[in-house]
Amino acid sequence: RKEVEQDPGPFNVPEGATVAFNCTYSNSASQSFFWYRQDCRKEPKLLMSVYSSGNEDGRFTAQLNRASQYISLLIRDSKLSDSATYLCVVNRGSGNTGKLIFGQGTTLQVKP
Amino acid sequence: DAGITQSPRHKVTETGTPVTLRCHQTENHRYMYWYRQDPGHGLRLIHYSYGVKDTDKGEVSDGYSVSRSKTEDFLLTLESATSSQTSVYFCAISESGRGERRIAQYFGPGTRLTVL
Numbered sequence: 001r002k003e004v005e006q007d008p009g010p011f012n013v014p015e016g017a018t019v020a021f022n023c024t025y026s027n028s029a030s031q032s033f034f035w036y037r038q039d040c041r042k043e044p045k046l047l048m049s050v051y052s053s054g055n056e057d058g059r060f061t062a063q064l065n066r067a068s069q070y071i072s073l074l075i076r077d078s079k080l081s082d083s084a085t086y087l088c089v090v091n092r093g094s095g096n097t098g099k100l101i102f103g104q105g106t107t108l109q110v111k112p
Numbered sequence: 113d114a115g116i117t118q119s120p121r122h123k124v125t126e127t128g129t130p131v132t133l134r135c136h137q138t139e140n141h142r143y144m145y146w147y148r149q150d151p152g153h154g155l156r157l158i159h160y161s162y163g164v165k166d167t168d169k170g171e172v173s174d175g176y177s178v179s180r181s182k183t184e185d186f187l188l189t190l191e192s193a194t195s196s197q198t199s200v201y202f203c204a205i206s207e208s209g210r211g212e213r214r215i216a217q218y219f220g221p222g223t224r225l226t227v228l
Contacts, residue, residue: 032215043202043219044155087154091215099170100217102155 001026004103006088012109017078021106023071023088033064035073036087038105044087047073078110115139116220118203124226131190133223135203137183143206144186145217146170146178148199155202161186193227200224 006023013019025033033050048055050062050071061074071088088103115138125131135144145160147170157170159178167178175197177189190197204217 034216043222046216046218049216099157099160100215104152104154 002103003027003092003101004088004090006086006103006106008104008106010107010109012111013078014111015078015080017110018074018076019078019108020075021073021086021088021108023073023103023106025069025071025088025090025101027090027092027101028066028069030090030092032091033062033071034089034100035060035062035071036089036102038085038087040084044102047086075108078108080110080112083108083110116203116205116218118201118220118223120223121221122224124228125193126228127194128192131193131225131227133188133201133203133225135186135188135220137186137205139205139207140183141205141207142183143217144180145204145206146176146186146188147202147204148172148197149202149222150199158188158201190225193225195227198225198227 004025011019035047036044037047038044048057048062050064052064054063059076063072085105085107087105090101092099092101117136119134143162146158147155149155156172158172158176159167159170161167161180164180179187201223203220206217
C-alpha cells in the first residue's frame with residue numbers, strides 16, 4: 001500500500017463547477033499536511049497547508065480527518081487556470097523531520 | 113517565488129558518464145533536498161541536507177551522491193549515469209523557522225536529464 005494515495009483522475013469539469021479531491025495516508029503519526037499544485041512540465045508549488053479545523057483560501061477549502069486519515073481539497077467556481085495536477089503531501093512521522101511524502105497527484109482539466 | 117535555481121535545466125548524456133546537477137538558493141535556508149519525479153512514482157526523495165556538510169540518504173539514494181560545502185549550494189552527482197536515472201530532478205528548500213513554515217518545501221524549476 002502506498003503511503004499517500006490519490007485518485008489520479010483526470011477530473012474533467014466545466015468552468016464554474018465545484019470539484020473535490022480526496023487523499024488517504026497510511027502513517028497515523030503524520031502531523032503536517034499540504035496540497036501542492038503542479039502545472040505540466042513545471043515544479044510543484046505549495047497551494048495550501050491543511051489544518052485539523054479545516055481552512056479556506058479564496059475558492060479553495062482543505063479538510064483533514066485524522067481519525068480516517070483522509071484529506072480533501074474542494075475547489076469552488078473552477079477556472080480554466082485551475083487545470084493542473086494536485087499533489088497531496090504528508091510528512092513522514094512526528095515532529096519537524098522535514099521529510100515529505102508526495103502522492104502521485106490528481107489531474108484536473110477545466111473546460112470552457 | 114523562492115530564490116532557487118537549478119543548472120543545467122536540460123542535459124543529455126551517455127551511459128557511464130558522470131553527471132553533476134547544481135541547486136543554488138538565495139534564501140539562506142538550512143534544509144535542501146533532491147527529488148526525482150517519474151511517471152507512476154511521483155516525487156521521490158534522493159538525498160537531503162540539514163546544513164553545510166550534513167547530508168543524509170532518502171528513499172532512492174543508490175547511484176547518487178551529494179555535497180554541500182556552502183549554505184547556498186547543493187550538488188547531486190550521478191557517478192556513472194544509467195538509463196534508469198533518466199528523470200526530472202527537482203531541488204527543494206525549506207525554511208529554518210518553526211512549525212509548518214519549516215516543513216513546507218519550495219521547489220526549483222527542475223532539470224530534465226536523459227541518459228542514452
